[in-house]
Amino acid sequence: MSIVKTTVDRRSFLKVSALSTGGIVLGFNWACTPQEAVRAIPSEWFDVNAFLKIAANGMVTIMSPNPEIGQNVKTSMPMIIAEELDVKWEDVIVEQAPLDTDAFKRQVAGGSQSIRQGWSSLRMAGATAKQMLINAAAKQWGVDPSGLTASEGVISGNGKKITYGEIAAEAANVPVPEEVKLKDPKDFKIIGTERRNVDLNKIVTGQPLFGLDHKVDGMLYSVVLRPPAFGAKLKSFDDSDTRQVNGVQDVVQFGDKIAVLATSTWAAIKGQRALKPEWDLSGQLESTSYHDETMRNLLDTPSEEPKRNDGNVKRAFAEADKVIERTYEAPFLPHNTMEPMNFFANVTAEKVELVGPIQTPEWTRSRVAKLLEREESEVSIDMTRMGGGFGRRLYGDFALEAAEISSMINSPVKVVFTREDDMTAGTYRPGSKYKFRASIKDGQMTGYHLVGAGVNMRNATRENNFPAASLDNYLIESHNLQSNITTGAWRAPITNFLAFAEQSFIDEVAIELGQDQVQFRLDLFERALSNPVGEVGYDVEKFMGVVKLAAEKSNWTEKKDGVYKGFSAYYSHNTYVAEVAEVVMSGGTPKVQKMITAIDCGIVVNPMGAINQVQGGVIDGIGHAMYGELTFEAGVPQSKNFDQYRLIRTSEVPDVEVHFVESNNDPTGLGEPSLPPAGGAIANAIHAATGQRFYQQPFIKEKVVFG
Amino acid sequence: MAIFNLKVNGENHQVDVDPDTPILWVLRDNLDLVGTKFGCGIAQCGACTIHLDGTAARSCSVPISQVGEASVTTIEGLSEKGDHPLQEAWREHDVPQCGYCQAGQIMNAASLLSKNPSPSDQEIESAMYGNLCRCTSYLKIKAAIRTAADQA
Incomplete structure (x- = not known):
């Protein structure tokens, strides 16, 4: 007590x-x-x-x-x-x-x-x-x-x-x-x-819970037409066909957007589709090829202010017997919450009433107050259960739209995104690239050099995370490519890809040195524990604990016929996670059949919910590593709905075994940390099975492996 | 606009809507049955799954003019007391994470079990392939269907 x-x-x-x-x-x-x-x-x-x-x-x-x-x-x-x-x-x-x-x-x-x-x-x-x-x-x-x-x-x-x-x-x-x-x-x-x-009971019986289910008398539904390309501006529009649609009540322009107001969602959708806009496309319209080329150049550009620079990396590489250099590339990803963005607003002279799915109600209240020039005390926000967030609902753009439209038409309104609106007007996980280099001398890794480059990324790296403190010569650099494509946090920001790249590279270096991948990590940890170099941004013993637990639970050193294993471990959101993927070959193609996970998140408040979070994070990580990709042509997102964007489905899901470290420490995060290691674990296992490495996500594009 | 007579969860309704209105929006906006969810609008995610004469259908892609005499069942009417074996199995396994797709998952699974009361694991995977869960609660969905099937 x-x-x-x-x-x-x-x-x-x-x-x-x-x-x-x-x-x-x-x-x-x-x-x-x-x-x-x-x-x-x-x-x-x-x-x-x-x-x-x-x-x-x-x-x-x-x-x-x-x-x-x-x-x-x-x-x-x-x-x-x-x-x-x-x-x-x-x-x-x-x-x-x-x-x-x-x-x-x-x-x-x-x-x-x-x-x-x-x-x-x-x-x-x-x-x-x-x-x-x-x-x-x-x-x-x-x-x-x-x-x-x-x-x-x-x-x-x-x-x-x-x-x-x-x-x-x-x-x-x-x-x-x-x-x-x-x-x-x-x-x-x-x-x-x-x-x-x-x-649970409300969910399985279909009772109203979510933002999209919220409804009040006299409310109008609004579906908004937004610029089709990032960088496009609205010149003019013809709404004559829209106004002919049964149920359409009004059409209003705000900024470069056009809101259709109707008495039903379907009428609003039809009205939006019937709009005839003219867009000004003279602004900067970016394509994925531009991002790729620019970021590749950045990876070869020394940064003036490295994020961390221990020892003398230049000398370590000059004196090396061998240098291993690998580059890893990540695409943009939309969040794709199952419940599309939506929000309710009722702006009156007395108050601003907002209801809906939002991860950041406080920030949203202050932005709405500013937008409408109202006192914050006049703005109320009720949070509905959210049909997924993954970071998308940190950004209250949809709530601001609802508030602005309601204030213009003097009516309660609910803004509803169609799936196409949701996928094309996102705040995406931005594309990024990482170049890793390791210097090898006398059978040891003597230097480590990471350069990251990302779209709208102030820091693409986690410079004090593993393997920081375990190497005498350690250099971390980061570059930013500023873009007008809206980007933001996506479940385990930065690390959702950085972890895959790092853990793939570590696996490759261990094999190059002829060492067991788990022992190689443990040796690095030993150094960080006994004689750390500079700041250690992680608890070395806790990290070692999950690595050992995952190795033990997966019988890591035991060979099983036809089963190929891959190891990965990552620290994020104050939680330590290690994962082992088991891959089998099925009809000439690798199939992930099982994931064994070890987690140290302190006290587990609710083991039932905790298992859901870990399984969800692991499978989400596998799904996006395997299939996720959004590209742009002249500012236009090239996937608009689930027929053009692949998400992991039920038959593609491995078993996920969850082992929590017993702990009396205060609880740490759990919604995100199981995601980052997943991509590396399956990539390393598929390499064990096929000899093929992955340097780009999504893996499914690797024809040598997946045909 | 046109008048349509509908039988939903055993009750008769009359609505005045455009003939191309997907039954999804009639359920949600006209009849206040919001348990059926909007996910994609093009029958790719399964969040809007209902039963037409007992068979799973994607309500986002069925215009009301095509419903005809078919009897419509939604999650609200799947069982009188919310105790369909699948609803019970969903409770037992604590399946949902965000919960948004689960009504569609349950409705799709109920259609499967009504036609194939003891499906193999592969038959479950194949039948459920069209239902997305962005939280990826798939392992528990499969386990819950297995439980419901084994108890039937």
Whole structure:
């Protein structure tokens, strides 16, 4: 047990006994399965703090602060509060909190940081509420609170018992304690247990949950025509055919875009297709060939300010017996969330009401306020469950569009992207290239040189990550190619490709030196541990731990007939992951049949959801390494829908075995870190099977391997 | 515009829409049945899967004028109490990540099991090939279908 100072401010503790939420008793489907008893939702709740309220019957509503994009924080964050509050999970109802920056910290879905950065404040919210309940009971009984204990919603001591529900009204009015006790992890009853997704029942029965499902009376649907090429501008347009479409109410121009407003989604789509725009194409219209050529030149250009420069790389290469040099190339990728971008806005003289799927509600609120020249306090944002994010919903462009259109037409509006709009007006994972060089002298790697170049990448590298600190001579450089194509974060930004390139190169160097790939890595780690060179941007022992665990679980050194293995390991989002791919040859073509993964993410809050995240990240990584690519011709994205863009499908998916390192350390990220190592693991295994290396993604274009 | 009579989840409805309106948008915008999802609009992702007379169809690509007398079933009407063996198996396995594609996955799988109650793993993969899951929850989808099939 540890005692912590509470840092939750007064605003977070409303300390008002909130009365009826309408007095309507709704049927609540208790524990997902319809066979189980349906309990009534109480009409009266007592707000203990901004995170939770308690009803007289002992039910607890926990507000989940962060946006839910499929990373399952709507289940795991409330689990942390419920643990410290010490209630039965079966007595908990979870609600999505709206944007409320006074009450909640960092309401963001990004960087795999929700659990890691929420950990302390969520525990404190639960523990503080628990102490307030105990203090209220102590006051009622006229005893010292230190003699009382609480467990599973019941306070005991002094030969008496009282439930949280019975004391909740009083607890809402006791002072907020200045210090609270947190549980020792060994006493956890909810954290570390398997808990199902709190929205599971709604998902499998098709109830409204997502932004696209949000609807209000009088709302118009808007489908927007945006410039077809990055760099194009709107000259003029003819909307006469659009206005003939049944249901089309209005057509408005904003900037270089045209919004069609209609009484149904289909009418808006038809109206958009019937527009006749004229585009000004005299601006800079970039093609993939231009990006490729420019970045290849950058890779051969010494940078004036290296990201890191240890020792004397120039001399190491001059004195080398041999130099290995390899270049790896990544295409642009769209995010392709299954739920296309959409947002609801209702802008009136009094307020700006926004509802929809957004990873960054706080940033979006400030941008909308600025755009509409309104006070932030006039702007509200309700976050819906998101049909995927992967980084695309960090950028609130769609919410800003909805707000602008609503303000122009004075009507509630929902902007809906078609799949074509979604794929062609993206904030893409930008293309990048990496040149790795290793100097070999007397059978040892003596120098390491990496040059990265990426589109709109301020830093294409992770200079303090592995193998930093394990080599005397180590040089990292990065170049940026500025582009007018909108780019942004895509699940595990930078590292989603850098890890593949690095781990492929390490594999190649190990083989060149005649060393086992796992032992080669462990030897580098030993150096970083015993005699590090410069800054070490990773915990060497944790990293070694997952490498050893993956090797052990995959029987790495054991040869199996017809099974080819590939190793890869990467550290990102504060989490260590090692992966072994097993490939078999099937009809002359390599097939990934199994992935064995080892992960150190500290305490695993919800093993059931955690396995989903790891499996999802690994398969996502394999899918995009194998198939993903978006190219541009004169600024125009060349794939517009799933008939022109290949995503991994069910029969292409290997088994994924998940092994977590047992840990009592505070939890770290999990939505992203399993993705980066996946591409390298399968590339190295396919090399073991076929002798063929991959230097470009997507792998499927390698005809020698895939025919 | 034209008047169409529809039977959806056992109930009769009348809607006044353009004949080329995909049944997807009639369900979502006119009948407030939003469980059927929009994904691609060209029958490539399966998020919009419904049943027409018990057979899986991509509702984004079926204009209402072609529905005729066919009986329409959506995820909301797959079972009366939300307890179809596939819905139960989805709960057991905690399948969804973001959850957006899952109604379409379940509807497609329900059509498979109604025609082939004990499919092989390969038959499951083949039948489910047209349903994308961007979170790649495929392993759990397959496991849940296996569970539902084995319990039937």
